[in-house]
Structure formats: C-alpha cells, structure tokens
Amino acid sequence: MRRHGHVLSFRLMHLLVSRDARNEAFESADVAFAAMTRFNLHGLAPATAPVRGDPDYEDWCARRAAAFRALCLPPMLIQWPRPHAWFLLFDTEVPSAVAALLDDLRTHEWIVPLFLPRDWARALATDVPAAVRQALAPTGAERVCWARLDSDDSLNARYFAALDVAITRVRQEGEPGPAWGIDFPYGAVSEGGNVAVYVAEKFSFALVEPLTACKTPYQRKHTEIDQAVPLVRVYTDQPMWLYQRHDANIGGFNAARLERFADPNRILGLFGLSEPPSTPGSNSGPAKLPSPRR
Numbered sequence: 204m205r206r207h208g209h210v211l212s213f214r215l216m217h218l219l220v221s222r223d224a225r226n227e228a229f230e231s232a233d234v235a236f237a238a239m240t241r242f243n244l245h246g247l248a249p250a251t252a253p254v255r256g257d258p259d260y261e262d263w264c265a266r267r268a269a270a271f272r273a274l275c276l277p278p279m280l281i282q283w284p285r286p287h288a289w290f291l292l293f294d295t296e297v298p299s300a301v302a303a304l305l306d307d308l309r310t311h312e313w314i315v316p317l318f319l320p321r322d323w324a325r326a327l328a329t330d331v332p333a334a335v336r337q338a339l340a341p342t343g344a345e346r347v348c349w350a351r352l353d354s355d356d357s358l359n360a361r362y363f364a365a366l367d368v369a370i371t372r373v374r375q376e377g378e379p380g381p382a383w384g385i386d387f388p389y390g391a392v393s394e395g396g397n398v399a400v401y402v403a404e405k406f407s408f409a410l411v412e413p414l415t416a417c418k419t420p421y422q423r424k425h426t427e428i429d430q431a432v433p434l435v436r437v438y439t440d441q442p443m444w445l446y447q448r449h450d451a452n453i454g455g456f457n458a459a460r461l462e463r464f465a466d467p468n469r470i471l472g473l474f475g476l477s478e479p480p481s482t483p484g485s486n487s488g489p490a491k492l493p494s495p496r497r
Contacts, residue, residue, distance in 0.1 A: 235342045235347045237339065239289075241421070243298075261298045267354060278358050278360055282364075286350070290334075357444065358407075383432050385410075386404060386428075386434050387437055398471065405425055405429060407443060
C-alpha cells in the first residue's frame with residue numbers, strides 16, 4: 204500500500220475469489236453497509252431540471268422513476284452481500300410516478316425512503332443522520348460505510364463486497380482517520396447505446412465514518428471529498444460503476460478513457476443489466492422488480 208498525502212492506494216484484484224463463496228455476511232462485523240440516493244429533492248442538479256410546481260415536473264419525475272427502475276435498482280437488488288440499508292431521499296410532495304415506485308419498493312424492508320422539505324440541505328445535516336442512526340441501530344454497528352449513488356447510475360453487483368475487502372485491507376495497516384473514504388476510479392460510461400471504460404478519480408466513492416457522528420456521503424461535493432477526509436484509492440480488475448452520460452463530456456473530475464467501445468455484454472453483465480441503458484427519460488418501459496431477497 205502506498206501513501207500519497209491524503210491518498211492511499213493499493214491494487215485489489217480478483218474479488219470473486221478473495222472471499223469464501225459460501226459467505227454471505229460482511230467480514231467487517233462492526234460496520235453497517237449502506238447506500239444513499241437523492242431522488243427528486245427541490246432544486247437538485249441538474250439546474251435545468253424542473254422543480255415542484257413547474258408544469259412538466261410530474262413528467263420529469265416519471266422519467267426519473269423509469270431511469271431508476273432500469274439503471275439503479277436492478278444492480279442494488281443483486282448485491283452480494285446485500286447492504287444493510289439503502290436510504291432514498293424524496294421530496295415531501297409525492298407525484299404519482301414516485302408514489303407508484305414507493306408502492307413497489309415496500310416489499311424490500313432494507314430500502315428506507317426519507318422525505319425532506321424544500322430546505323433539504325438543512326435536513327440532510329440534522330434530521331437525516333438521526334433517522335440513519337435509528338434505522339441502523341439494530342445492526343449493532345459502530346461505523347457506517349456509505350455508498351453515494353445517483354438515481355440513474357449503476358453499481359457493480361460486487362460493489363459492497365469490494366468495500367468490505369478494502370476496509371479489511373486498510374485496517375491491516377491502520378485506518379487513516381476517524382472518517383475516511385474509499386475511491387473506485389475504474390468504471391464505465393454509457394452513451395447512445397455504447398459503453399466506454401474510464402478511470403475517473405473521486406467520481407464513485409464510499410465514506411467510512413462513526414455511526415454516532417455520521418454526516419452522510421453528501422457532506423461535500425464528490426470532487427472535494429479528499430479535502431474533508433483521507434482517501435483510499437482502490438484499483439479493481441473490473442469496472443465498479445456505470446454512469447449514464449447526460450452531456451457531451453464528463454466534467455468536474457479527473458477522467459481518462461481506457462476503452463472507447465467496450466463489449467456491452469461483458470461490461471453490463473457485471474451490473475446485472477442485459478442491454479445498453481437508454482438515455483434517462485426515453486420511452487422505454489420500466490424494469491420489472493425482482494422478488495425481495497429472503
């Protein structure tokens with residue numbers, strides 16, 4: 204493991220054989236693994252998105268829900284091991300498309316919707332951590348490992364297994380601080396039916412912090428997370444995230460394209476997706492929800 208100021212890095216290879224195939228529990232028993240996703244919070248980026256009260260707000264929410272069902276939800280439902288909780292942040296006003304999504308999600312008891320007012324930034328700093336501590340209290344965990352996940356992006360089906368292995372490896376030499384981050388630079392980008400492979404620093408990261416003093420993964424912009432906590436950069440042997448590109452380029456972080464036209468079947472299979480994702484907001488039908496894991 205190499206240390207570069209606030210950045211540690213090591214190479215994590217062959218995740219599928221690094222653990223006992225029969226082990227469905229996390230090795231880091233004192234850590235609660237969770238994800239957090241902002242959905243239709245008022246004024247959420249992109250700035251061009253409609254807000255509550257706009258005439259096309261309901262339609263935008265319907266397109267967002269369809270993208271969530273098609274891109275974000277399926278990989279989360281096949282995570283192995285499955286995280287302890289997934290917190291979804293919604294506006295207090297519930298459009299019909301969001302209500303339908305919430306009805307479908309009720310069968311998954313580990314998916315926790317939280318409803319925030321227009322001043323959601325304040326609630327994110329106070330009410331949300333309190334709700335998180337209450338929801339994760341039954342795990343008995345002292346720490347929480349957060350994945351920050353956009354509602355139209357996808358995580359590798361072994362994303363949380365990789366986090367668990369990374370935590371174990373880092374602890375062998377000592378955690379770099381009370382709170383610290385795990386950065387997976389190796390990922391993929393989907394655009395126009397094509398899939399490209401990228402290395403992008405600080406695009407997909409997780410945060411490890413004390414549960415009693417958790418600040419959630421939205422405490423800073425993702426490009427500034429290494430200014431708040433020491434960052435461990437983990438290089439894997441497969442893309443760990445899939446980003447649905449909305450604009451002409453990726454901005455705001457350091458990115459290098461490794462493979463322009465990757466085999467979609469090879470990449471998408473890592474995420475439990477069977478075909479190249481369509482652009483969010485297209486007329487493609489929503490993905491069918493798998494049965495809840497028992």
